[in-house]
Each structure stands twice: as C-alpha cells, then as structure tokens.
Amino acid sequence: MAEVRSIGIANRGEVAVRIIHACKEMGVESVLLHSEPDQKTRAYRMADRAVCIGPAASAESYLNIEANINAALGAGVDAIHPGFGFLSENADFAKAVTDSRMTFIGPTPESINLFGDKISAKNLVEKAGGPTIPGYQGEDQTDETLLKKIEEIGLPCMVKAAAGGGGRGLKVVTDMADAAEAIQAAKREGLSSFGSDRVFVEKYLGDSKHIEIQIFGDASGRVYALGERECSVQRRHQKMIEEALAPTLSQDTRNAMYKAACDIGKAAKYLGAGTVEFLYQDGEFYFLEMNTRLQVEHPVTEFVAGVDLVKAQIKTAMGEALNWPQEVVFHGHSIECRLYAEDAYASGIPSTGEVAGVQFPYGPGRRFDYGFEAGDEVTGFYDSMIAKVIVWDETRARAIKKMRQTLQETVVFGVKTNIPYLMKILEHPEFVDGSMTTRFIDKNFSEGVEAPGLSQSEKSAVERLYRMVGVESSAVKSGAASPWTHDWRGQ
Amino acid sequence: MKKYIIEIDGQSVEVLAQKFKGQLWYHYNGETNCYAPDLNYGSSSSSSVSAEPGVVKAAMPGKIIKVKCQQGDRVSVGDPLVIMEAMKMEYTLKSDLDGEVTELNVSEADLVTAGQVLARVVGGSGEEA
Structure with a gap:
C-alpha cells in the first residue's frame, strides 16, 4: 500500500481547485506546482503549499517534466496528480514520477502508451471484441497500399496520424484525386507534431454523436462502467456542453456500450479513471479513442452516478479498493457548460485580462468549478476555459431549464465569456430534443451569435x-x- | 460589483455594475455587457482599452481606415482622431482631452493589435504653453 500524505498537483485553473478540494476532504496535503503568472489564480491561494516550476510558457513550466519532478521532490510529496491536458497523458512523465519513487495518480506508463498510439489502441479494441470504425491500420505504409485501402473502404474517409489527436494530423478525403496529398499531409503533420509519420485510414462518419463511457479500474482489479456522457456539442473538436446520461440512447445500446468499454479496460488491465470515446450513428457505435485520465466533464458523471472520481483516483493510488456496486444506478440528469473567456459576439476571440469580479449563483443542484476570482489574471498563455457550470435535476428538461436560469444569474466582469453563445445553444430545438450530432455547431452556429441591440x-x-x-x-x-x-x- | 437601481422607461430595474479600467461592466436582464463612452455598446470593446486620458489605444486587432489628425494638431474633446475597422465594424476613436496630438503612430491601411497605442494627446491649451 502506497502511503499518500501529500499530493503535488501538476496543473492549474479549475482542475487544480477540484483536486485541492478532494485533498482537503481526505486530509491530504496539496502542493500546487505552478508557473510564475499563476500566482494570480484561485488554486494558488487554496493549496496548502505552492512551488513555482517556471515561467509562463507551458513548454518551460506545465509541460516541463524535469521542472515538475524536481519541484515535487523538493517539496517532498508522495504522489502527483496530473489533472487533464498538459502532462496527464505523457507516459514519460508517468514513468519519471514512478522512477522518482512517487506515485503517479493515473494509469501505468504502459497503458498510456498503448492507448496513446491510435493503431495499437484500435488493435486492442478489436482483440477485445469491441466495435471499431471500418478501416485499415496495417504496417504497410506505402502510398500504393494506403490508396488501395481508401478505395476499398470507400469515400468519404479519413487519414489519421497514429500518434495524433485533437484534430491535428487528420485529413478527410472526399475525392480520390486528393487522396495522395491527404496521405502526405497526415504523415507530415504526424511527424512534426507527434514525432511519428505512421498513419491509418478510417471510414468517415459524417453525422455522428459523440458518446463516451466513464470507466474506472480500482486497486483490486475490478473495472466499473459509470455510465455515458454525450459531448456532441463541439466547436472545432473543442467540447462546449456535455451531459449525462445521453438523451436518446436505448437501454440495449447503453448496456452494449458499457460492456464494450469494460472489456477494453479489462483487456488493458486498466488502473484509475479512463474514458472510452465512441461515435454513434444509425444505431451503431464505434470505438474512437480512449483517454487515460480524468476528463474535463467528469462532474456530470459524479452527479448522476453519485461518485467522487477524484477521491476515487486518490484512493486507488493509496491501494484501496472501491466498493461501488457492480451495476451502478443512475439518478436524474446532469449538464455541464464550459465557460471560456472569449467574446461570444466577435466569433469567439479570446478575452484576456484581469477579472474584475465574479458571481456564481449557488442553489440546489448547481455546482461551479472555477479557477479565477476578482483580481486574478486570465492570460493568453493557456486554455481559455475559466470555469465550468454544472447542474443536476430530475429530468433533462428540468436540467436544461435550471442551466438557463443559472447562466442568467452567473456574472463575470473584466473578461468576456461565451455565456450568450451557450444560452443560444440551450434553446435550440435540436439540443432541446437531444438529436444534435457533432455537426450541430457547424450547421447552426457557423456565424456565431449576434450582440443584442439596446433600445x-x-x-x-x-x-x-x-x-x-x-x-x-x-x-x-x-x-x-x-x-x-x-x-x-x-x- | 454592486447593485444599482436605475430607471428605464419609467420602470425601476436592478443592475449589477462595476467600473473597471475605464469601462462599465453591467449585468442586467440575465446578460452581462460592458460599455465605455468612446466605443459602441455591446461586446465590441475589450478590457485592454486604456483608461489613461489622452492615450488612444486599439481596443482590438483591426485595420486603420482613416487618420483624421496630424501630429501637432490642436484637438478638442470629441474630435475624431483615427477610424479603425475591427470585427467588420468601424470605430471612431475620439480625443478625450483638449490638447495637442503629440504622437501619431499609424497611417491608413495599417494593421494594429489590441492594446497598441495609436496616438497620444497631451492636454492643456496653447496659451498656457
């Protein structure tokens, strides 16, 4: 059993605050490993201790493995929580933590590598009997073979970098005349962004829903499925609104997805929190990828499943089994809106600067995960997400109403936010009836939203x-x- | 931020408001907006707007459409100095001082970044100088 009395947090913003809350509740010391400008954030004030790991630029601070390890060792922490983003899915970091005799709060470096490579992940899923998108992920990487495979699979299809992610190294082919160029481009981007030019080919699903299953492998080797989240409301692969459970899935599909996700977790002997992402179209679901970390949208699962995922992660690091029922029962409906510091009326350009004031209107079934308060600085160095607003109610219709009311009462002064944009989405008929797909934003909000006029x-x-x-x-x-x-x- | 009661069309309404760096941030009827007298209503100003008198800054990235003054010109409050286009809208940046244009850093068709100082006006009347 690993003893965990002090946790280093290799992250910032609202997720650092989330982890600090869990630490305090468990009587564990929290040590924030932060960059220079992040002294002006809420997490810095809340952590028991804080150690500066470098200047603003992520490459020199939050992405710098050596700086994080040295600061953690200097502070004498027992474990490191990487949050999400930054080094959370970096196997070298996980290994460096373990090699330095600290506990990495997350899966093993082997699991991170296995799922980080999209080809090895897809092979594992197929071996575990999971559904994958029809395609080709063979070793033969010659243009000739890849072109032949594209023809066999049929257009439209995608060429993806094996090590890619977040839309980079991904090319859609709609015309065979462009296929050769798409292969070259995916290889180039894969090599320059991720250090590998291996690519694979997949059928392009044009109008699918993004549905993901939260899994958790505990210290006793059990793997739990904690329900699904629907995250179809995305802009340029960036999620904006997530909810649990998904509004339109049949119970049979749901159960089949839970089983597929658990099988993948078991096949990988997965430890900790993970998310199996699927695309769902025409009654079928297909494995997309597995994220080996806590997700931004974990609170909606916490609401409907009645669990605390961050404390579960820490318990798992301590070697404690989780005594959750094997069949988790879900209650009500939960929705999360991500608050980005941006100008909703000016096509979402980031809005940086000092926060003049915030007001989060607490009430029954309302949760606010936020990292910035009056006097804090939202800089252009990092992601522009400043807070998450999460609500729970008995039904989806009520949860939507509650979210609208909550956002109307939420106030941020000093930087602009995407609240007006979120409000428009929440009243759109396709969102209200739950039929939205990942094309929802492109289809309905390509022009952004217009500023209201004043009389x-x-x-x-x-x-x-x-x-x-x-x-x-x-x-x-x-x-x-x-x-x-x-x-x-x-x- | 504080609560204020203001009157609109004979109705008393509650508004949360705060003056911050020369801009008024207000939350009214479920929506947050900000306002500064030298810019239009709604979203189009930004927190990088200067609160320093006489310093004319670009509130957002954009393009200079017209320069309405020259270095050394005497100007009064409200005189247009520079017209810029940003986010598909035109903004006239006016002098907030009576004084002299001591610095003019842009010419027509220049692209400017948010926060860039476009011109400076130093206050005071000619007689005093």
Whole structure:
C-alpha cells in the first residue's frame, strides 16, 4: 500500500481547485506546482503549499517534466496528480514520477502508451471484441497500399496520424484525386507534431454523436462502467456542453456500450479513471479513442452516478479498493457548460485580462468549478476555459431549464465569456430534443451569435449608470451599510 | 460589483455594475455587457482599452481606415482622431482631452493589435504653453 500524505498537483485553473478540494476532504496535503503568472489564480491561494516550476510558457513550466519532478521532490510529496491536458497523458512523465519513487495518480506508463498510439489502441479494441470504425491500420505504409485501402473502404474517409489527436494530423478525403496529398499531409503533420509519420485510414462518419463511457479500474482489479456522457456539442473538436446520461440512447445500446468499454479496460488491465470515446450513428457505435485520465466533464458523471472520481483516483493510488456496486444506478440528469473567456459576439476571440469580479449563483443542484476570482489574471498563455457550470435535476428538461436560469444569474466582469453563445445553444430545438450530432455547431452556429441591440432608453440608462458608478462609488464606501445605490429620477 | 437601481422607461430595474479600467461592466436582464463612452455598446470593446486620458489605444486587432489628425494638431474633446475597422465594424476613436496630438503612430491601411497605442494627446491649451 502506497502511503499518500501529500499530493503535488501538476496543473492549474479549475482542475487544480477540484483536486485541492478532494485533498482537503481526505486530509491530504496539496502542493500546487505552478508557473510564475499563476500566482494570480484561485488554486494558488487554496493549496496548502505552492512551488513555482517556471515561467509562463507551458513548454518551460506545465509541460516541463524535469521542472515538475524536481519541484515535487523538493517539496517532498508522495504522489502527483496530473489533472487533464498538459502532462496527464505523457507516459514519460508517468514513468519519471514512478522512477522518482512517487506515485503517479493515473494509469501505468504502459497503458498510456498503448492507448496513446491510435493503431495499437484500435488493435486492442478489436482483440477485445469491441466495435471499431471500418478501416485499415496495417504496417504497410506505402502510398500504393494506403490508396488501395481508401478505395476499398470507400469515400468519404479519413487519414489519421497514429500518434495524433485533437484534430491535428487528420485529413478527410472526399475525392480520390486528393487522396495522395491527404496521405502526405497526415504523415507530415504526424511527424512534426507527434514525432511519428505512421498513419491509418478510417471510414468517415459524417453525422455522428459523440458518446463516451466513464470507466474506472480500482486497486483490486475490478473495472466499473459509470455510465455515458454525450459531448456532441463541439466547436472545432473543442467540447462546449456535455451531459449525462445521453438523451436518446436505448437501454440495449447503453448496456452494449458499457460492456464494450469494460472489456477494453479489462483487456488493458486498466488502473484509475479512463474514458472510452465512441461515435454513434444509425444505431451503431464505434470505438474512437480512449483517454487515460480524468476528463474535463467528469462532474456530470459524479452527479448522476453519485461518485467522487477524484477521491476515487486518490484512493486507488493509496491501494484501496472501491466498493461501488457492480451495476451502478443512475439518478436524474446532469449538464455541464464550459465557460471560456472569449467574446461570444466577435466569433469567439479570446478575452484576456484581469477579472474584475465574479458571481456564481449557488442553489440546489448547481455546482461551479472555477479557477479565477476578482483580481486574478486570465492570460493568453493557456486554455481559455475559466470555469465550468454544472447542474443536476430530475429530468433533462428540468436540467436544461435550471442551466438557463443559472447562466442568467452567473456574472463575470473584466473578461468576456461565451455565456450568450451557450444560452443560444440551450434553446435550440435540436439540443432541446437531444438529436444534435457533432455537426450541430457547424450547421447552426457557423456565424456565431449576434450582440443584442439596446433600445434608446436602455442606452441612455447605461450612460447614466456609467456616470453614476464612477461618481457614487466613494459615497457608497463611506455611506450606509446598504449596497444599494439609487438613481435619481429619470430625466 | 454592486447593485444599482436605475430607471428605464419609467420602470425601476436592478443592475449589477462595476467600473473597471475605464469601462462599465453591467449585468442586467440575465446578460452581462460592458460599455465605455468612446466605443459602441455591446461586446465590441475589450478590457485592454486604456483608461489613461489622452492615450488612444486599439481596443482590438483591426485595420486603420482613416487618420483624421496630424501630429501637432490642436484637438478638442470629441474630435475624431483615427477610424479603425475591427470585427467588420468601424470605430471612431475620439480625443478625450483638449490638447495637442503629440504622437501619431499609424497611417491608413495599417494593421494594429489590441492594446497598441495609436496616438497620444497631451492636454492643456496653447496659451498656457
């Protein structure tokens, strides 16, 4: 049994806050391994201790294995939680942690490598009897063979870099005339971004749903399926809204997916939290990839399955078995919206700067995972996600209503957010009836959303308010306890 | 942020508001917006707008459409200095001081980045100088 009394957090923002919460509840010390500018974040203030690992640029801090290991050893932590993104799916980092006699909170380096390579992952899934997208992932990488395979599979199809991810090294072929060039491009991108020019070919599913199964392998070797999440609302492969469970799946499909995901986990002797991603189209589901880490959208699973995935990860690192029922029972419906610091009305350009103030309207079934408060700095160095708003209610329809109400009451001043965009999505008929696919955003929101106009009387009210707030702020400070300031009667 | 009561069309409404770096951030009727007098309503200003009097900065990346002043010009509050295009809209950047244009860093068709100083106006009347 590994003793875990102190955990180094090799991450930042809201996920670092999430891990710190779990540490505090378990009586474990939290040590934040952070970059220089991230002293101005909530996680820095909440962690028991903090160690600076380098400057702002990720390559020199959050992606720097040596800096993280040295800081963790210097701080004397027993284990490292990598969060998600950054080094969370880096087998070299997991190995470096273990080699330094600390516990890596996540799967083994072998598991990370196995699933990180899309070809070896696909081979494993096929061996475990799981459904994969029809395609070719053989060793023969000559253009001649690949072109022949593309013809056999039929258009449209995709050429993907074996080591790729996040849309990089992925080319869609719709015309045989472009196929040779697509192969070359996927190889080039694979080599430059991921250091490998191996590619594979898959049938292109044009209009599918993204459905993923949360699995968890505990210290006793049991593998649990903790239900699915639907994450079809994506913009350029970036998820925006996720929910659990998926709104339109039949119970039979659901059970078949849980079984397939568990079989994959068992075949890999998987340890810890993992997510098996599937594409679902025309009643069939196909393995897409396996993520060997905690997911951003884990809270929706926590709500409907009644589990705490981060504490489960830490328990697993401690060698404790989880005594969850083998058949997890799900309750109600949960939705997560990702808050990005961006200008919703200006095609989503990032909005950086100091946060002037935040208001998260707590209430029954509302959860806010956030990393920034008044005075904190949202910089352009990292992902623009500043918070997640998660709700739970008895039914999906009620959860949607609750999310809309919650977002209307959520306030962020100083940087702009995508809340107006999320509000439009939440009222779109395809979202409301649950039929959306991964093409939903392209199809319905390619133009973004338009800024609402103000009436003449609203404009003049804003102008009056502008003068009032400046003039009266000192009066309020020195004045009565009431936070209310009254406008003079309208002109 | 604080709560304010303002009157719109004879109705008292509750608004959460805060002045921050020269901009007014307000939350009203379930939506957050910000406003600064030298820019249009809604989303199109950014937090990098200068609160320094006389310093004319680009609030967002864009292109200079027209330069309405020259270095050394005497200008008054409200005089247009530079017209820029960003996000498919035109913005007229006006002087917030009476004074002299001491610095002009752009010419027509220049591409500018958010926060870039386009011009500077130093306050004071000619007589005093």
